[in-house]
Amino acid sequence: MSKCNPKEAIRSDRRAFIKTTVLGSGAAVLIGYPLISYFITPALKKATGKWVDFGAVEELSPGRIEMLTYEFMVKDGWLVLPQRGFVWAKTTQDHQIKVFSSTCTHLACNVIWQEETNQFICPCHSGRFDSDGKPVAGPPTKPLLVLDHKIEEDNLLAYLSF
Amino acid sequence: MRAKTLNNTAEKRPESLWEKLALDGMVMRLRTLEIYSGALTWNRFFGSLLLALLVLLFLSGAFMAFYYSPAPGYAYDSVDYALFSLPFGDAIKGIHHYGWNLFLIVMGLHLARGFIVGAYKPPRQFVWVSGVLILLIVPAFIITGDLLPWDQKGYWSTQVRISIMKSVPWVGDIMVQLVQGGPMTGIVALTRFYVLHIIFLPCLLVLLLGIHFHFIWQRGLCGLISEDNSSKITVRFFPFIFNRWLVLFLCVTLVLGFISWYWPAPLGDPADPTDSTFVPKPEWWVLFLNQLVSIFRGPWSVFGSVIIPGGLTALLIAVPFIDSSSERHPARRKITLIIATIIAMVLLTLSIIGYLEHHV
Numbered sequence: 061m062s063k064c065n066p067k068e069a070i071r072s073d074r075r076a077f078i079k080t081t082v083l084g085s086g087a088a089v090l091i092g093y094p095l096i097s098y099f100i101t102p103a104l105k106k107a108t109g110k111w112v113d114f115g116a117v118e119e120l121s122p123g124r125i126e127m128l129t130y131e132f133m134v135k136d137g138w139l140v141l142p143q144r145g146f147v148w149a150k151t152t153q154d155h156q157i158k159v160f161s162s163t164c165t166h167l168a169c170n171v172i173w174q175e176e177t178n179q180f181i182c183p184c185h186s187g188r189f190d191s192d193g194k195p196v197a198g199p200p201t202k203p204l205l206v207l208d209h210k211i212e213e214d215n216l217l218a219y220l221s222f
Numbered sequence: 223m224r225a226k227t228l229n230n231t232a233e234k235r236p237e238s239l240w241e242k243l244a245l246d247g248m249v250m251r252l253r254t255l256e257i258y259s260g261a262l263t264w265n266r267f268f269g270s271l272l273l274a275l276l277v278l279l280f281l282s283g284a285f286m287a288f289y290y291s292p293a294p295g296y297a298y299d300s301v302d303y304a305l306f307s308l309p310f311g312d313a314i315k316g317i318h319h320y321g322w323n324l325f326l327i328v329m330g331l332h333l334a335r336g337f338i339v340g341a342y343k344p345p346r347q348f349v350w351v352s353g354v355l356i357l358l359i360v361p362a363f364i365i366t367g368d369l370l371p372w373d374q375k376g377y378w379s380t381q382v383r384i385s386i387m388k389s390v391p392w393v394g395d396i397m398v399q400l401v402q403g404g405p406m407t408g409i410v411a412l413t414r415f416y417v418l419h420i421i422f423l424p425c426l427l428v429l430l431l432g433i434h435f436h437f438i439w440q441r442g443l444c445g446l447i448s449e450d451n452s453s454k455i456t457v458r459f460f461p462f463i464f465n466r467w468l469v470l471f472l473c474v475t476l477v478l479g480f481i482s483w484y485w486p487a488p489l490g491d492p493a494d495p496t497d498s499t500f501v502p503k504p505e506w507w508v509l510f511l512n513q514l515v516s517i518f519r520g521p522w523s524v525f526g527s528v529i530i531p532g533g534l535t536a537l538l539i540a541v542p543f544i545d546s547s548s549e550r551h552p553a554r555r556k557i558t559l560i561i562a563t564i565i566a567m568v569l570l571t572l573s574i575i576g577y578l579e580h581h582v
Contacts, residue, residue: 100400102403136406139408139409143406199516222405
């Protein structure tokens with residue numbers, strides 16, 4: 061090989077370089093594709109939701125905003141665990157119901173209804189929402205999420221996504 | 223005997239253990255290695271201290287893994303068991319806990335000193351850049367490590383961090399999904415945080431550390447401002463510099479050990495995802511970022527969460543290329559130092575405001 065002329069040497073180098081490129085990218089794909097799929101697949105799963113029963117509508121008192129807690133089983137990877145939390149149900153005098161998510165639209169802390177000020181308060185960064193869920197003070201800019209709800213057999217159901 | 227061996231090299235018969243192991247060349251190089259005597263002295267030890275802390279963090283972390291179960295519920299019990307039921311459990315967790323806090327402080331001092339004395343000046347630009355890269359992965363260690371005990375503070379701080387991550391335009395959601403392995407912070411997320419914390423991030427850190435040392439090795443340690451490279455006094459690394467480092471290592475181990483013994487590392491109540499009354503307080507090192515996030519509201523929020531922190535990071539990395547003259551003396555780099563002081567003061571003020579707001 062060493063006796064080859066310079067042109068032949070360059071060609072040989074080039075062939076070796078192309079081989080390295082092909083073999084190297086082959087190895088990268090062969091190793092990388094399974095590993096990356098393995099790593100990201102569960103992450104690509106879309107969030108799902110379900111209708112959650114919050115009990116009898118009659119229990120809600122008109123003109124008030126009440127905390128309704130939930131607990132249901134949810135699959136987290138290889139575990140089935142109870143998911144707990146709460147929502148805020150607003151009942152008007154004419155029995156119109158609105159269900160607010162308790163998640164602050166700023167940084168996902170749980171907001172608390174404060175009867176005295178007529179506002180939802182986020183304890184984390186002092187965000188405030190009025191009784192319609194509109195942001196009125198602090199960092200949040202988006203209103204509280206209003207959850208879909210329905211009444212089945214006199215029970216209030218709300219759609220929670222997780 | 224030795225003389226005979228040296229004379230009979232033609233025989234090429236391995237004699238000493240090092241020769242048998244084919245390590246004689248390396249051992250000889252280490253034994254005769256001379257380095258700048260100012261590398262580790264009474265008034266210059268931040269880098270060596272960081273290395274000592276890193277050794278402690280790796281050791282304590284590796285041993286804590288013997289007693290850790292990365293599953294919600296079990297995680298808390300396993301940490302509680304290791305902390306209170308094992309001999310030296312408090313010391314090992316404490317050294318890890320106080321170790322990373324001290325690591326962050328010393329890292330800040332290391333950076334500040336390097337900045338003031340112009341250690342990033344040619345030919346040492348990439349010593350600085352690689353160091354900043356190490357600084358940038360440290361928060362990833364803290365964020366992943368904080369969740370592992372599965373206590374209230376770790377869980378709720380993680381919720382806040384995840385929503386900050388989500389607020390990053392375009393890539394935020396997918397980033398969160400990847401880090402958590404799904405939409406919620408449960409067993410999949412905890413396992414991911416654990417594996418990132420104990421395998422992937424340490425590997426990355428060792429790689430970056432290797433790069434940092436590579437540039438220090440190739441481009442030399444930064445001497446005194448008055449010295450030029452030729453006037454540096456050197457001293458043998460083994461045993462002199464190494465012994466100084468061992469003294470430092472012993473001191474910091476003892477100090478952290480005693481601190482951990484007097485004030486055990488905190489472990490809150492077990493995480494309760496339904497407990498909305500727990501308000502996570504931002505930790506001291508993140509107060510300024512937290513203030514930035516809360517100053518910019520509405521459409522401006524991207525300034526506080528992405529643009530300003532990103533800009534400051536880019537600025538930090540680019541320091542050696544912005545202030546690229548070879549002048550190292552602080553008095554002749556007034557503008558650079560004034561700008562840096564103003565930025566540092568603003569960040570410090572934000573931190574103090576944040577501290578008053580959240581901790582007092």
